Amino acid sequence: MTLPDLLPHGTIGTVFWLAVTVFDVVTIVRVLLRGHGVEGTLAWLFGILAFPAVGALAYLVLSPPNIRRTTRRKLRATAAVRQAFEARAFGAVRPCIPAEIDISMLELAAATTGLPATPGNEVELLTENAEAFARIERALHEARDTIWAEYYIIRNDETGHRFLDILGERARASVEVRLLYDAIGSMGIDARRLARIREAGGRAQAFLPVNPLAKRWSVHLRNHRKLVIVDGEHGFTGGMNVGDEYSGRLRRKKAQRFHDSHLSIRGPAVHDLARIFAGDWSFATGQALLLPEPPAPRPACRSVVAIVPSGPDQEHNANAFVYFAGIASARKKAYLTSPYFIPDQPLIRALVTAAMRGVDVRLIVPQKPDVPIVGAAARTYYESLLRGGVRVFEYKAMLHAKTMVVDDAWAIVGSANADIRSFRLNFELGALVADPAFASVLEQRFRSDLRSSREVTLASVTGSSFPTRLRNHAARLLSPLL
Numbered sequence: 001m002t003l004p005d006l007l008p009h010g011t012i013g014t015v016f017w018l019a020v021t022v023f024d025v026v027t028i029v030r031v032l033l034r035g036h037g038v039e040g041t042l043a044w045l046f047g048i049l050a051f052p053a054v055g056a057l058a059y060l061v062l063s064p065p066n067i068r069r070t071t072r073r074k075l076r077a078t079a080a081v082r083q084a085f086e087a088r089a090f091g092a093v094r095p096c097i098p099a100e101i102d103i104s105m106l107e108l109a110a111a112t113t114g115l116p117a118t119p120g121n122e123v124e125l126l127t128e129n130a131e132a133f134a135r136i137e138r139a140l141h142e143a144r145d146t147i148w149a150e151y152y153i154i155r156n157d158e159t160g161h162r163f164l165d166i167l168g169e170r171a172r173a174s175v176e177v178r179l180l181y182d183a184i185g186s187m188g189i190d191a192r193r194l195a196r197i198r199e200a201g202g203r204a205q206a207f208l209p210v211n212p213l214a215k216r217w218s219v220h221l222r223n224h225r226k227l228v229i230v231d232g233e234h235g236f237t238g239g240m241n242v243g244d245e246y247s248g249r250l251r252r253k254k255a256q257r258f259h260d261s262h263l264s265i266r267g268p269a270v271h272d273l274a275r276i277f278a279g280d281w282s283f284a285t286g287q288a289l290l291l292p293e294p295p296a297p298r299p300a301c302r303s304v305v306a307i308v309p310s311g312p313d314q315e316h317n318a319n320a321f322v323y324f325a326g327i328a329s330a331r332k333k334a335y336l337t338s339p340y341f342i343p344d345q346p347l348i349r350a351l352v353t354a355a356m357r358g359v360d361v362r363l364i365v366p367q368k369p370d371v372p373i374v375g376a377a378a379r380t381y382y383e384s385l386l387r388g389g390v391r392v393f394e395y396k397a398m399l400h401a402k403t404m405v406v407d408d409a410w411a412i413v414g415s416a417n418a419d420i421r422s423f424r425l426n427f428e429l430g431a432l433v434a435d436p437a438f439a440s441v442l443e444q445r446f447r448s449d450l451r452s453s454r455e456v457t458l459a460s461v462t463g464s465s466f467p468t469r470l471r472n473h474a475a476r477l478l479s480p481l482l
Contacts, residue, residue: 020053027056093117096304101409101434108325109306109432112318115275117306120297121267123433125413125441127401129248132240132262133159139230140166146176146292148277150207150227152185152415155243163242164193168200177202178289180280182223183209185241205284207427221312224415224426226262227277232292235270237429238262238413239402245370246400256370261337261401261445263413263431265305267298272307276429303435310416311427319416319430320423323404324350330406333360335446337401341365341378342419348381352388360391363418364449367394376475379461386458393453402430403442410434411442 031044048055096119097103106117126132140147140163147170154160171177177197181189183206194204207223228236240246240262248257265273271294278289310318327334327350334354341363343351355361363385369375382392402418405411414430416422433439464472 024048024052024056027059031059093119093304096120097434098409098436100407100436102329105322105326105329105410105432106304106306106434109308109318109322112314112316112321113307113309115272115307115309117304117432117434118268118272118297119302119304120299121265121269121303121305121433122298123269123303123305123431123435123438124264125438125445126236126238126262126264127260127445129240129246129258129260132260133247135264136228136236137162137166139228139234139236140170143170143175143230145231146178146229148178148227148229148274148281150180150223150225150277150280151242152182152222152224152226153241153243154181154186154189155241155245156188156190157244158249159244159247160242161190161193164190164197167202168193168196171197171200171202174201178277178281179204180207180223180277180284181205182207184222185224203285205281207280207284222426223280224422225276225280225309225429226415227273227429229270229274229277232274233266233270233295235265235273236262237265237273237415237431239400239415245398256398258370258398258400259395259449261403261413261442265431266295267302267305268294268296269305269307269431270295273429276307276309280427303433303438306432306434308412308414308430308432309428310423310430312425313427317423319414319428320344320346322412322430322432323347323416323418323423326404326406326410326412327351327354327361330354330359330361332407333362334404334406335362335364335443336404336418337364337395337399337446337449338418339366339369339398339400339402340371340374340417340419340421341381342374342417342421343381344420344423347418347423348384351385351390355389361389362391362393362446362450364393364395364399364446364453366399367396367454368398370398373475373478376472377478379464380472380476382456382461383458386456386461392456393450394456395449395453397452399449403446405439405442405446408436408439408443411439413442 028045028048031041044059048059093106094103110116126135147167154163167177167179179197197204208221226237226240239260244250245256245258246260250257274291278291282288308318308322324346351361365378385392402416403411403413410433412430412432414428416428416430422428
């Protein structure tokens with residue numbers, strides 16, 4: 001039996017094809033009005049026309065159709081939270097900025113996020129996985145009033161169990177516990193432990209639960225943030241999710257230990273982390289949170305920090321803009337690490353242009369990422385970068401850190417990868433730290449990672465076998481989905 005034999009005929013067939021045509025036309029109108037760029041729009045139009053109904057259905061599922069609606073809903077849900085705060089004067093930061101730091105980066109972050117930078121923060125880089133989780137667990141155990149936590153992944157493993165058990169224990173001790181977890185990233189989360197947290201008086205909520213019938217549901221809108229706030233005074237954020245591969249407690253066979261970076265923050269910037277959590281909580285639950293008082297500054301002009309949230313609810317993606325502008329404005333050096341490197345054209349141009357200006361531009365990616373297809377797609381970008389003067393290194397284990405350090409002056413550590421998904425689709429979070437001392441610490445970490453990396457040469461890229469090149473370029477076709 002052939003495919004035409006399976007399709008409806010006669011009156012039923014006419015109605016069927018009329019419905020398909022209407023479905024396709026409506027979807028094509030949505031594609032044209034959404035503004036995916038010329039290449040993206042043409043690709044979707046071709047798919048819809050080549051595969052009636054199937055192409056349109058794929059568009060509705062794979063290209064987030066509810067971003068604008070999500071934006072309006074989130075803005076309404078967080079309006080009450082925003083109104084509780086007075087605008088801070090950016091001028092208060094200026095006396096704390098060393099002369100070698102380009103203040104326009106902080107102004108850009110503030111313009112795209114609405115969160116002006118704050119001075120007087122104590123920022124510590126956490127790179128040893130076990131120590132980072134020990135610090136987080138200790139802070140949770142010491143919580144007196146509140147624990148607000150938000151993660152993309154909470155595994156159903158020893159580390160995930162310990163984390164949820166601590167939240168349950170603190171909830172039983174009358175600490176206000178609120179947990180947000182991404183519905184896709186944390187799909188395997190331990191439901192029994194979540195129930196214990198709720199039974200103890202804590203709150204746990206999935207971010208955008210999987211429900212195709214919900215108006216604002218989309219498989220692509222994921223909350224990729226990693227955030228813990230204890231008592232409104234101590235914050236943790238960065239690249240580490242909650243799982244054995246992040247904490248170093250590896251029990252599973254063939255499990256990879258993730259080499260990552262995280263931050264411990266004390267000071268006024270923690271209040272901005274709380275604002276991000278409150279907005280996400282309001283969006284997920286419809287309930288506004290009463291924010292704690294802003295922490296007092298640490299020594300007056302300690303690290304200046306701009307908290308950088310980004311996501312599909314922004315007209316201009318803050319992390320994408322900060323990465324682009326940071327590289328474009330670099331005068332001496334720009335060092336990046338990213339586990340998933342699927343850059344858009346603006347980022348590629350920024351990297352190559354900086355290198356051609358004489359800036360020392362270096363990129364570290366994992367040699368064998370945990371998602372092999374991502375590594376294959378990433379290698380298709382190497383040749384243009386290398387020909388432009390960018391130096392590319394492959395770390396010999398699973399690198400998961402998302403960092404950038406520029407000109408011995410400032411650095412960013414967060415959850416955003418240098419990829420299309422982080423710069424367009426995911427809800428991300430980072431901390432832009434304007435502090436030469438902190439930048440020096442992160443650069444030392446980068447140089448240490450270089451010693452465990454292999455430099456990629458142009459000869460090795462152009463000398464790849466035909467099957468390898470074909471596989472890599474086939475993987476690249478899926479770049480917008482990776």
